[in-house]
Amino acid sequence: MSSPTDAELIAACQHGSPERFAELYDRYARSVYDFIYFKTCHRETAEDLTSQTFFKAFEHLRDFDADRGKFSAWLFRIARNNVIDHYRTSHPSVELTDAFDQAGSEDLVARVDARVRLAKVRELLRSLPPDTREILMLRVWQDLSYAEIAAITGKTEAAVKMTFFRSVKKLRTEDLLLALFVLLFSSRL
Amino acid sequence: MTHMIETILADLYAVDSSLKEREPELRQIIAAMLEARPDTEFSEAFFEDLRAQLLERARASHSMSEQKPDPRMHWLTWLSPYGLVAAAFVLGLLPSAYFYWREPVSDSPMVAGKEAGRVDLSPFAPAVVPVDAGAFGERFLALQPGTQPVAGMGGGGATSDAKLIAPEMMTEYEFIYDGPLPLAQEETLPVYKRVLAADGGERFAKSLEGIGLGLIDASSFAGFALQNATVVQQEQYGLMLSVDLASEQVFLAPHYPEWPNPLQQCWANGAAPEAADACQRQYALKESDIPEDGTMIAAAREFLDRHGVDTADYGEPFVSHDWRVFADLAARQSASSEAAPALPIPEQLSVIFPLMLDGQPVYEGTRGQFGIFVNYDIRAKRVAGLNNLMTRRYQKSEYPVRKDEAALREMLTSGGLYGGAVGGVEKRQIRLGEPQQALMRHVAFDEQGMRELIIPVLLFAVPQTDAQGVLYQDKVVLPLVEGVEWERPSVMPMVDDAPLKAMPPRG
Numbered sequence: 001m002s003s004p005t006d007a008e009l010i011a012a013c014q015h016g017s018p019e020r021f022a023e024l025y026d027r028y029a030r031s032v033y034d035f036i037y038f039k040t041c042h043r044e045t046a047e048d049l050t051s052q053t054f055f056k057a058f059e060h061l062r063d064f065d066a067d068r069g070k071f072s073a074w075l076f077r078i079a080r081n082n083v084i085d086h087y088r089t090s091h092p093s094v095e096l097t098d099a100f101d102q103a104g105s106e107d108l109v110a111r112v113d114a115r116v117r118l119a120k121v122r123e124l125l126r127s128l129p130p131d132t133r134e135i136l137m138l139r140v141w142q143d144l145s146y147a148e149i150a151a152i153t154g155k156t157e158a159a160v161k162m163t164f165f166r167s168v169k170k171l172r173t174e175d176l177l178l179a180l181f182v183l184l185f186s187s188r189l
Numbered sequence: 190m191t192h193m194i195e196t197i198l199a200d201l202y203a204v205d206s207s208l209k210e211r212e213p214e215l216r217q218i219i220a221a222m223l224e225a226r227p228d229t230e231f232s233e234a235f236f237e238d239l240r241a242q243l244l245e246r247a248r249a250s251h252s253m254s255e256q257k258p259d260p261r262m263h264w265l266t267w268l269s270p271y272g273l274v275a276a277a278f279v280l281g282l283l284p285s286a287y288f289y290w291r292e293p294v295s296d297s298p299m300v301a302g303k304e305a306g307r308v309d310l311s312p313f314a315p316a317v318v319p320v321d322a323g324a325f326g327e328r329f330l331a332l333q334p335g336t337q338p339v340a341g342m343g344g345g346g347a348t349s350d351a352k353l354i355a356p357e358m359m360t361e362y363e364f365i366y367d368g369p370l371p372l373a374q375e376e377t378l379p380v381y382k383r384v385l386a387a388d389g390g391e392r393f394a395k396s397l398e399g400i401g402l403g404l405i406d407a408s409s410f411a412g413f414a415l416q417n418a419t420v421v422q423q424e425q426y427g428l429m430l431s432v433d434l435a436s437e438q439v440f441l442a443p444h445y446p447e448w449p450n451p452l453q454q455c456w457a458n459g460a461a462p463e464a465a466d467a468c469q470r471q472y473a474l475k476e477s478d479i480p481e482d483g484t485m486i487a488a489a490r491e492f493l494d495r496h497g498v499d500t501a502d503y504g505e506p507f508v509s510h511d512w513r514v515f516a517d518l519a520a521r522q523s524a525s526s527e528a529a530p531a532l533p534i535p536e537q538l539s540v541i542f543p544l545m546l547d548g549q550p551v552y553e554g555t556r557g558q559f560g561i562f563v564n565y566d567i568r569a570k571r572v573a574g575l576n577n578l579m580t581r582r583y584q585k586s587e588y589p590v591r592k593d594e595a596a597l598r599e600m601l602t603s604g605g606l607y608g609g610a611v612g613g614v615e616k617r618q619i620r621l622g623e624p625q626q627a628l629m630r631h632v633a634f635d636e637q638g639m640r641e642l643i644i645p646v647l648l649f650a651v652p653q654t655d656a657q658g659v660l661y662q663d664k665v666v667l668p669l670v671e672g673v674e675w676e677r678p679s680v681m682p683m684v685d686d687a688p689l690k691a692m693p694p695r696g
Contacts, residue, residue, distance in 0.1 A: 005321035008584070011384065015316065015582055025243055029236055037229040047235050054243055068320050133657035140228045143193065 006071040031106040038137045039083045073124050073151030315581040324586040331674040366621040377587040381643035408533035441574040474534035482508040489540035492572040504543035537564045551628045559630045588670035605665035620649030643671040
């Protein structure tokens with residue numbers, strides 16, 4: 001017997017079996033945690049924000065509309081917003097979206113360096129705009145599809161296509177690694 | 190990791206094939222990116238702890254919704270105390286099992302019935318919940334020859350074993366419709382699947398703890414789930430109420446020991462057959478005993494209203510008179526053959542409150558509309574029970590509309606989803622009426638278990654009688670969506686106009 005789909009589990013939750021949310025948690029806990037960790041590079045923070053993400057998802061599951069998108073994308077968007085809120089709270093004077101924007105913090109840089117071992121990759125991540133960096137991590141490290149990434153980042157397809165079309169034209173002659181990433185994403189268009 | 194590298198390379202080459210010239214370098218870069226994936230220090234202890242917290246929160250919200258007082262408890266006030274321990278717990282369960290249907294309130298975060306535009310937290314609340322397209326499988330229903338429900342007498346749920354029909358009684362029908370098939374213009378249409386509460390009565394089974402009539406410790410058994418419960422009303426014209434938690438249905442029927450019936454005395458011990466026959470003729474119902482349809486409908490409405498059954502989402506009720514088709518046939522055969530007895534007037538007729546789903550009527554099998562059947566007893570002149578009162582929670586999944594008109598016409602010619610046969614002794618052509626788009630309820634029993642599906646179909650009316658006799662199939666059904674696997678039957682599961690041995694009237 002095949003396992004229930006996300007939609008079936010959500011319907012069960014919405015119709016009197018909220019304990020079945022645990023099955024959704026089993027399905028996505030690790031990937032949501034990883035997603036947050038990649039943005040914070042800090043275990044305790046990632047755990048706190050993962051907890052907040054799943055409790056928020058549970059409390060607002062009644063608002064989830066399967067017609068408007070996949071549950072996974074909805075969940076990752078909650079996680080993403082939690083990270084943004086976290087940085088707004090902890091660094092109200094600086095516009096941060098993830099740990100890599102905190103290059104000036106020696107403490108954090110040291111921690112990131114310990115995890116991201118390859119200097120070239122780290123430099124690439126730092127050199128990218130936050131939105132682009134996020135897409136790279138989602139695609140390469142979390143193996144999410146273009147459609148899922150677009151849903152998570154909240155961009156319209158048209159806007160994303162236009163952004164990356166321009167990026168490809170600009171970056172083709174520059175660093176191969178950067179071009180590689182752009183191509184990776186543009187291949188999903 | 191190798192698979193991921195190949196996937197990314199394929200993506201790249203799809204965009205710019207010239208990159209193949211730099212494949213070794215690309216492989217190194219991709220491998221480096223993948224290897225750079227940070228160790229996220231994921232903790233199993235954290236995972237388990239958060240899971241436990243979420244489960245606790247879920248159970249708390251569930252419990253909160255169950256403990257709300259139900260304003261419809263008055264439904265049960267018509268049942269007098271029984272003094273039975275079983276009745277006590279059944280009465281405690283019924284509000285949860287069914288009577289949460291209307292206006293439940295709770296501050297639980299889980300909400301159903303969003304399409305109805307109301308906040309309804311009951312696990313049994315009516316709702317239609319959209320799910321992914323094709324969610325019920327590419328081929329969600331396979332109809333095998335000889336296993337289809339046929340001849341909806343008594344609700345359409347019967348199955349046919351054509352081997353039981355004598356070969357000389359078989360007729361091969363060819364159904365004719367010359368007009369264009371009005372196939373749906375949409376690209377997709379919804380298929381519905383009824384869904385049941387997940388716990389299957391497990392939470393109700395907790396009420397069994399400590400109940401063993403002093404004969405056994407019922408609580409010592411693990412994993413009990415309450416499947417059904419029955420209570421009876423111990424007064425004149427009392428009813429028997431059954432709740433089937435497995436299928437989430439409520440049934441009402443006469444508690445016959447409390448129903449006076451003069452026919453019972455006809456067969457008292459020692460009655461001579463001749464006297465019994467005379468007695469039966471004396472008390473047999475006559476055509477003039479049948480009330481006006483309006484009288485029966487009004488009684489059914491009053492009954493449902495008095496007992497808190499919400500019919501707001503059902504169609505306009507009507508009285509089923511299918512029995513007249515068979516009565517007419519019997520009368521005709523009585524005139525031509527002494528062997529064929531006249532059919533009696535049925536003791537009960539059904540007032541049908543037709544089920545509507547997204548504004549469309551739902552049919553069942555090859556005969557009649559599906560809905561709540563409120564049974565009116567002609568002799569007692571009162572409502573005697575009801576069937577098909579069930580939870581109405583459905584998933585709705587889009588499926589591609591069929592455009593293969595030639596294949597559909599072939600199916601139509603041989604009787605559609607539930608009819609059709611070859612090899613009958615006699616061949617007859619039946620000209621069909623104009624089709625209509627509707628929904629068809631089908632209860633499937635297959636390797637996926639029991640599933641209740643509602644499928645968009647075209648219905649073609651079949652004339653119920655013709656010069657040669659009665660037709661037990663009053664509709665030819667064509668599926669409007671892909672996913673219904675149909676195989677042309679080889680044996681006709683219908684009988685022709687041979688003398689009837691028994692007549693189970695629908696009403």
